[in-house]
Structures are given as structure tokens and as C-alpha cells.
Amino acid sequence: QGFAQACVGLAPQSIQHSSHQRFFVMVKRKRASLGRAKAGRSVVENQAQAADIPSDIESASGEDVLGAAPKSEDEFFETADEKRVRLAKEYLGQMADGKAPDQVQEQLVRDVDDQAGRVRQQIDEFSFGEVRYLKGHKQSVTSLCLSSDERTVYSAGKDCAILRWDVETGKKDVFPGGKNLFQSGGHFSRVLSMSLVEERNLLLSAGADKLVRLWDPRTPPKTPCIQKLLGHQAPVTCVASDSDGSHFYSASLDKSLKVWDLASRKAINTLFGHVSGITAMDLYNKGRPVTGGADKTARLWKLDKDTHLMFSKHTCSVDAVAVLDSDRFVSGSQDGNLFLWSHGSKKPIAVGSVDSGQWISALGAIRRSNVAFSGSVDGKLHAWSFTKNNDEDRLLKCTSIASLQAPGCVNAIAVGKRFLACALGQEHRLGRWFYDCKQRNGIMFVPLSYRES
Numbered sequence: 001q002g003f004a005q006a007c008v009g010l011a012p013q014s015i016q017h018s019s020h021q022r023f024f025v026m027v028k029r030k031r032a033s034l035g036r037a038k039a040g041r042s043v044v045e046n047q048a049q050a051a052d053i054p055s056d057i058e059s060a061s062g063e064d065v066l067g068a069a070p071k072s073e074d075e076f077f078e079t080a081d082e083k084r085v086r087l088a089k090e091y092l093g094q095m096a097d098g099k100a101p102d103q104v105q106e107q108l109v110r111d112v113d114d115q116a117g118r119v120r121q122q123i124d125e126f127s128f129g130e131v132r133y134l135k136g137h138k139q140s141v142t143s144l145c146l147s148s149d150e151r152t153v154y155s156a157g158k159d160c161a162i163l164r165w166d167v168e169t170g171k172k173d174v175f176p177g178g179k180n181l182f183q184s185g186g187h188f189s190r191v192l193s194m195s196l197v198e199e200r201n202l203l204l205s206a207g208a209d210k211l212v213r214l215w216d217p218r219t220p221p222k223t224p225c226i227q228k229l230l231g232h233q234a235p236v237t238c239v240a241s242d243s244d245g246s247h248f249y250s251a252s253l254d255k256s257l258k259v260w261d262l263a264s265r266k267a268i269n270t271l272f273g274h275v276s277g278i279t280a281m282d283l284y285n286k287g288r289p290v291t292g293g294a295d296k297t298a299r300l301w302k303l304d305k306d307t308h309l310m311f312s313k314h315t316c317s318v319d320a321v322a323v324l325d326s327d328r329f330v331s332g333s334q335d336g337n338l339f340l341w342s343h344g345s346k347k348p349i350a351v352g353s354v355d356s357g358q359w360i361s362a363l364g365a366i367r368r369s370n371v372a373f374s375g376s377v378d379g380k381l382h383a384w385s386f387t388k389n390n391d392e393d394r395l396l397k398c399t400s401i402a403s404l405q406a407p408g409c410v411n412a413i414a415v416g417k418r419f420l421a422c423a424l425g426q427e428h429r430l431g432r433w434f435y436d437c438k439q440r441n442g443i444m445f446v447p448l449s450y451r452e453s
Contacts, residue, residue, distance in 0.1 A: 129447025140425020185224025332360030375410020
């Protein structure tokens with residue numbers, strides 16, 4: 001009231017009445033909202049009519065605005081902790097219907113492990129199907145990624161182009177880009193990595209132009225990128241995003257790993273550890289990217305603890321990494337060796353090698369399983385299975401369970417539930433080693449057949 005009187009004293013006479021009236025209308029509205037919380041629906045309607053304010057409940061005609069059932073008085077006033085307890089009791093009541101307490105306990109443990117990504121599937125009776133090829137890039141395909149429904153695949157190549165493919169029909173759309181075309185709205189040097197962030201409807205691409213570009217995958221062909229991000233001092237070789245779309249990570253030959261916030265689209269952290277350029281990266285657990293570098297090491301980064309683990313048993317550059325589950329990942333190197341690592345061991349828990357020591361140029365994995373895939377510069381595609389020798393032995397046996405010959409260097413592997421897609425080229429994605437003009441530039445689809453247990 002004192003504030004209202006002061007305002008009346010300062011304002012001209014022509015404004016005094018309107019200011020005073022608006023002030024008491026605000027007071028009436030506040031009283032109406034308090035009455036609604038204390039007295040219920042009838043009191044709200046009476047006070048709304050007295051204050052000449054339309055009632056939200058009245059406009060909903062006795063029902064909730066969103067169509068949901070009206071809450072009880074206990075639910076309306078319960079705290080967040082009380083709500084969690086109530087929902088937990090309801091969930092346990094549904095689970096306990098006709099089950100013994102031990103069975104309920106086992107089901108709860110399985111649910112927690114499954115949500116945390118600790119449940120592993122055993123793959124048996126594995127085989128490759130008949131392959132199919134798609135041609136569209138003018139030069140070697142360096143990277144690709146699949147949509148979650150496996151209907152669309154995005155590919156990128158040394159021709160600076162990004163293509164969107166319909167998996168079923170093979171129809172393609174071309175995004176802008178071209179060598180030394182600085183105003184094209186896309187990459188003006190070779191594209192080296194891609195990642196699809198479906199939670200934010202974004203496609204991330206990175207290349208030798210030292211840029212990370214953001215695209216809207218829903219836009220029609222020839223649409224320029226919506227934003228380009230600068231920060232690296234050398235070609236950006238890898239890009240990957242968290243599963244919830246909150247952050248993404250970019251790695252470069254400048255030895256740095258950058259963390260980006262996708263909401264503000266700014267770099268929030270830069271991590272160093274590799275003593276040479278970073279050549280590969282994969283991500284499954286939030287805030288736990290795995291990288292490989294020309295310094296012959298693979299590294300697991302723990303962003304929440306601001307530290308990382310180093311795994312160093314390779315004798316040449318690590319050109320590919322792939323995460324299997326929350327605890328294990330594989331690394332492939334130019335020495336032709338494939339190592340399976342666990343977070344709790346500095347030594348590999350399984351070792352495999354490709355024929356004649358060819359460079360391993362790409363890796364993929366069926367998440368939360370015991371199967372990984374490798375591609376080499378000679379076009380050989382292998383499926384590897386990791387199994388126990390016996391219950392007491394910590395080391396696993398690495399066995400090639402299927403293989404096929406691809407018509408080109410395998411530069412990237414994207415694994416789905418029904419098939420895997422391989423990026424093929426006449427040369428390695430990071431250089432012109434092993435160039436063969438008889439090989440093909442394109443995408444190869446390989447159907448997968450297996451049984452989970």
C-alpha cells in the first residue's frame with residue numbers, strides 16, 4: 001500500500017486512477033491464485049467472478065486442460081521425494097503380482113543393469129548375407145552414419161560431398177560442398193567424419209578444412225549448413241555425440257579433443273593427452289569418449305574426473321576404435337592387430353590379427369555384445385567373436401567367425417540391427433597409401449544373420 005501511495009503521489013492526476021486500479025487488480029489475482037490452492041474449485045470460481053478474472057478451471061469445463069484425470073488432494077501437495085516413493089510402490093506392486101520376492105529382486109537387478117548398459121548379449125550362429133553396393137561419390141568414401149530406424153544412411157568423402165541415401169530404394173540427395181569452393185555452404189576440403197544427433201535433428205560433419213559443420217538432415221537437397229564451428233588448428237578427423245544429444249566431441253590432428261555444448265554450440269573444454277594426431281574416436285557411455293592416435297595409443301577419457309586412461313600395446317598408429325559396452329572396447333592398428341581392452345586392465349584381454357598383417361582401417365561393433373567387425377586396406381571384412389576359454393581364465397579368445405572381400409579399402413563401418421554399412425574407397429581415408437584405381441568408391445550394405453542369447 002505504501003508503494004502504491006508513493007506511485008500515486010509521483011504520477012500525474014490523469015495516471016493516478018489507472019495505476020491504482022491496476023495495482024488492486026494484481027492483488028485480486030494473487031488472492032485468487034492462493035484461494036485456488038487452499039479452498040478448491042468452487043472457491044476459485046467465486047473469486048474469479050468477483051475479481052472479473054476468467055477461471056482456468058472453468059474454461060476447461062470440469063476437466064484437465066491436457067485431458068488427463070484430475071489429481072487427488074494428496075498428489076497435488078506431495079513433494080518430489082514423496083512422488084518418487086509413491087511411483088516406486090506402484091511399480092513394485094505391478095511387478096509383485098504372482099511373483100515370489102526372489103523373482104522380483106532378480107527382475108529389479110536385471111532392469112538396473114539393462115538401464116545402465118551392463119547387460120551383454122551373446123551372439124551365436126552368425127553369418128553375412130548377400131551384399132549390395134551404392135555408387136555416388138566421385139572419390140573415396142571416408143565416413144558414414146545410420147539413422148536409428150536404419151532407413152537412412154549419410155555418407156561423406158574426399159570429394160567434399162555429403163550424401164543422404166534411402167537404404168531401401170538407393171535414392172540419394174546431395175548436400176553442398178566442393179574442393180576449394182569456399183562459398184558453397186559446405187566443406188571445401190575432404191570430409192573425414194560424421195555423426196547424427198537425432199535428439200536435436202542435427203548432422204555433424206568434420207573435415208580437413210579444420211571445421212565442424214552442423215546440418216539439418218530434414219532440409220531439402222542443396223541446402224547449406226546451418227552453422228560452422230571453428231577452434232581446431234589442424235584437420236578434424238573425428239566427431240561423435242552423447243546419446244542424449246547434450247554434448248558432442250571433436251578430435252583433430254592438432255592432438256586435442258574438444259568438448260562442445262550443443263545447446264549453446266560452443267566449446268566448453270579442450271583436452272590434451274595424445275602426443276601425436278588423433279585419428280579415431282568412438283563413444284557409447286556419456287562423457288566417456290575413446291580415442292586412438294598416431295602415437296600408437298588408445299585412450300579412454302573420463303570427463304567428470306578430468307582424467308584419462310592410456311592403453312599402449314600397439315606398435316603402429318591406432319587408426320580405428322569401437323566401443324562394445326560400458327566396460328570394453330576394441331582398437332585396430334596399422335600393425336594388423338586387433339586388441340580387446342577392459343577399463344580395469346592395462347593389458348588387452350583378447351588379441352586378434354588380420355591376414356598378412358594388413359592395416360586395420362575401420363572397426364564397428366554390435367553394442368553390448370561379444371561381436372566386433374574390422375575392415376582393412378585390402379578390402380577384407382571380418383566378424384570377430386570374443387568368448388571365454390574357461391570360467392577361471394580372464395583372457396578371452398578372439399575368433400574370426402565370418403569374412404568377405406570388399407571391392408575397396410574399408411574406411412568406416414556403421415552397424416545396425418539388420419545390416420552393417422561400409423564406406424569403401426580406392427585409398428585410405430587419411431592419405432593416399434595403397435591407391436588402386438581398380439577398386440570402387442561407394443557404400444556396401446551387408447545383411448546380418450545371428451541369434452541373441
